[in-house]
Amino acid sequence: MSADRPAGSPPLLEMRNITKRFPGVVACEGISLDLRAGEIHALLGENGAGKSTLMNVLYGLATPNEGEILMDGQPIEIASPHDAIERGISMVHQHFMLIPVLSVADNILLGDEPMRRGGLLDKGRAAETIRELGKSLDWEIDPNRPVGQLSVGWQQRVEILKAIYRNAKILVLDEPTAVLTPQETREIFEVLRRLKAEGYAIIFISHKLYEVLEIADRITVIRRGRVVGSRRPTETNEDELAEMMVGREVQLTVDRGESHPTTAALEVDDLVVRDDRGREVVHGVSFEVRAGEIFGIAGVAGNGQDELVGAITGLRKPQSGSVSLAGEDVTGAGPRRLHRLGVGFVPGDRHRFGMVMSFPIADNLVLNDYYHPPYSRGMAWNPEAIKADAKAAIEKYDVRTPSASLLADTLSGGNQQKVVVAREFEGHLKLLVLDQPTRGLDVGSIEFIHSQAIARRDAGVAVLLVSAELDEVLELSDRIAVMYRGRIVEVLDGRTADKEDVGLLMATGGRESGIQEQVVEDVA
């Protein structure tokens, strides 16, 4: 990186030899990074490479074991986010740090509130400040609306306003595009370019190659807690970056081969589903998935996909409509009956649904088969049979662990997901429902799971893939349905679908470009 450094003034920010160890893991190992005013420096790496930890160190959320941080050439100490904010560092977190019940104004001003005398808040000045702040980026924003009522895109904007309000010089954005449509992403990029022109220094974290190539002035690649190298976008390409990121040559596109769909395995007809708060969020959805094809559902998170998947997999009772499996009506059937009929389900949030982290791996492998022989007889449990089968599954699905009796908690994210896959991809499958199957995983695990899914398809299983990652849907699906506000607005051919088109459909439900409204009534 020293080659990049022009003579003269020291960089605005410099992180030197940052090492951060957690019990049993080294998250960052001697990472050095510098940043100048008016540039966008991208930090590229796989999930779990150490990007977020590094930024948490910068933001005072984590204390490094070694290394130092310099600002304008002077060593500084950042022990808490408070210190970071004082130094002009602001961060937009991957998981929004917004408080749903508080208003937009309260969320933005929190921690640096305009005050009247006696410790009282100045609500009038607060609202005024927010309006002006919004106007500076051409955003019309209602300061008094609770943040919980805003769409994801607008929540992102509130996060950016939060950073600007604090007079930041340095802006850190951790995977800011993960939840956005291509159109929203482009809009955020516009804003970032504007901020850059105004002299902000921006750190942009991502694992998406084309994004960093588009927006960054410099790209630093991190792999397994170490810096692999730095490039300028003009000097590199996706293939090189991918290889740096993963450490070996990567096939950027999946070879999915030809599909040979036969009869309909899953038929969903006019399905209406309500969410936890009792509001109708799926309005009469119909589609079918044929045996031997991958049917992908694309959509911005919170457009009813969770509830649709819930209704198909038995976690949620549909309001009306029907679901049938190979001709048999299974509307409102519970997870156990569906499992017996040959439905495998990889849930979107494996920590919440897929696994019991405080249980041994072996017990997790029988989570939905524990109640029948050989694993139990009557009420009596058979630990030997469970252990023996667990051993076999661990080998077959390449779960990296010394023993099946270790707790699931001890596994890496990728290996945890392999346990789920080992459980759900087995048996006489008719339908496989994959909900965000690769979220947060490393490239190796992603490839493994994708290839397994294609293998099942080729074996004649119907695969329903739901993902907010548009790239994943485009790569795997034989047919793509776009879901918008609880409806399937269009079904496209997976091989010919254009990313821009799908993005537009996701964002607007149609093909005319336009900004998504500020408020959505169906926030998940």
Add this chain to the structure above:
Amino acid sequence: MIARVRSVALIPALSVVLALLVGAMIMILTSPLVVDSFSLTLPLEAYVAMISGAFGSLNGIVNTFANATPLLLAGLGIGIGFKGGLFNIGGPGQMVIGALVGTTVALALNDASPIVAIPAALIGGMVGGAIYGFIPGALKAFTGAHEVVVTIMLNFVAFSIISWAVSGPLIGTGVTFARTDDIQAAALPVIIGRNGHLGILVAAVAVPIVYWLLYRSTTGFEIRTTGANPDAARYAGMRPRGVIVLTMSLAGLFAGLAGIIQILGPQTGFLAASYTAPVGFEAIAVALLGRAHPVGIMFAALLFGAMQAGTNNMQILGLPPQMVDILQAVILLFITADIVVRRVFRVREQAGELVEIASVSRSYGGGGTGTAGT
């Protein structure tokens, strides 16, 4: 095996040692009020008196076991709750209702044969407790009302119920305060010593039953899965709502059994309107000290039972019996603040140590019952 027991039992054991030291300090500080001048030997005398009271004679040992019996049974109930992710503060209420129902049955069978009356009264106690556990379980499962608050409230409702029942319909003839007649046929026979009654055996049998239920049965797997992750339980095709109701009912069942055995035993023999079953609270400490494991709970109950059996001897020294309550609270304090124990005794934290209990009350706040949306 030895290493495993050591890793599980070390902190509780050391907590007890530290608590005894803290108790000694309190006794020394308050010794001017006890013996009119500061006395450094008072704690030593007190603990010697306590140990000899609990183990020094046959009756002492029997008293230890008799005192441990309700603690063990109620502690097992609370332990089952912990495994199911439920923090049952309702021990006193469940014991009271168990005692009330059981006593009603016992009084009705006062002239029957003990062979009929005793099982009937015990079953009455279990049913009463189970019903009183069922209520918070059902409320939790179907409305999300947090069991901690509901069981606290139900305790006081139970105190009102028993106060009404015993000073009204169940009041005995010619009694000097609000209590029932003496229980005759269902009174638990004494097997050994002065207080060594049949209930001790019932409690002893309950330990392996609960162990099998929790760790060797599919129902136990469902309880533990629901406790660890109710969403995963639902995903796996279990019925977390039903499991929550079952868990709370089982917890109440054992508490109710504890309550009725306390009443049927030779130490009581009748039900008073003022019966509030503080054992139900102490059983929380027992369950936590025993790390929610049936065998651990058994040892914890015996320890607490021994301390209570030793109080009579301590009172001879002029020490109020509440010293035992202080010791119990401090033991629980050190188990919770195990960092202190580790510092004092230089015990290093081991990977994979039991951490299940740390998260029992995680869902007090907004929703999070994981059973929403069917």
Add this chain to the structure above:
Amino acid sequence: MEALYDIPVIGLVIQFVVYVLTQFPLVAPIIVAGAVPIVLGALCGFMNERTGVVNIGIEGMMLIAAFVAWWGASLASEVIPIRSGPLGITPALLIGLAAGIGAACLISALHAWLSVSLRADQIISGTIINLFAIGVTGYLNILVSATAPPSGGQFGSINLPDALTDLPVIGLLLESFIEVGPIALTMLISVILLQFLLYRSRWGLRTRAVGEHPRAAETVGIDVIRLRWRNVVMGGIFAGLAGAYLTIEFGDAFQSGMTNGRGFIALAALIFGRWTPVGAFLGALLFTASVGLERSIRIAPPPGELGELLTAIPGEFYNALPYLITIIVLAGVVGKSIPPAADGKPYQREGKAA
């Protein structure tokens, strides 16, 4: 009016309302006097739970404060000659009050240490406090009572000029709320002040933020641990006032276990009042009104059918009513009460452990 009484059912309801209205002025002082420690206890819970710390140890904190305030006043009155000031305020009583508050704050600090710093289960921490309070106050009470200590006295009531108390309605309210004594007056001021500060002050906004989403609060530079500590310890002030009220304002003696579940009713009032000071205040009044009603039915039952009906209901029912109402509110049968989102969840700063 009387003509309406003969309508079936509705007539009874009307009679009941008339009865309650006529009896209310008579039992109002009982209701308020009974509500004071419950409201104060609820304010302690409010300070805890709004920042995300569940406190089921209010009962124990109150019990310890009650004992310490009484003992402190008693000891002080032996040393300092009694010199009564206005409202019956004596130095000994002030010392007792300070000692009671100090003790409750100390126990609150224990709660904060366990549940905020050590991130222990907050229910367990509360259980420890309750068990310890029963033990330590029972132990000391037996030892101290044996020495036959003198009474430290009690705060007197505030006498308002007749011109004010003679006013219709307002006079009654003033009399009920203000004439009880200085601690009761402090309670009333605290409720109004805390309600105002919760929504209008920086402290209130930050407290709500930390109770809802502590990590978000931390990322904007708020020290979550410190704010939780401060609020929990300050909550001890109110538990201290509640305990002291029992032994040096409402009465002048200590009995074992004298809080008698008030700390738990306080928790109930807090939940009923949806975690706001004014709500908890109204909840506490409603709960004690149920007890006041029972008393008035026993002393002066209404005539006729209604009287027969009401006296047929056992008195225990009215005692259980507050708890039943709380369960109903929690279950969402009538307007569900939802706690702050992070209530009961220990907060761990990311990556600070290593």
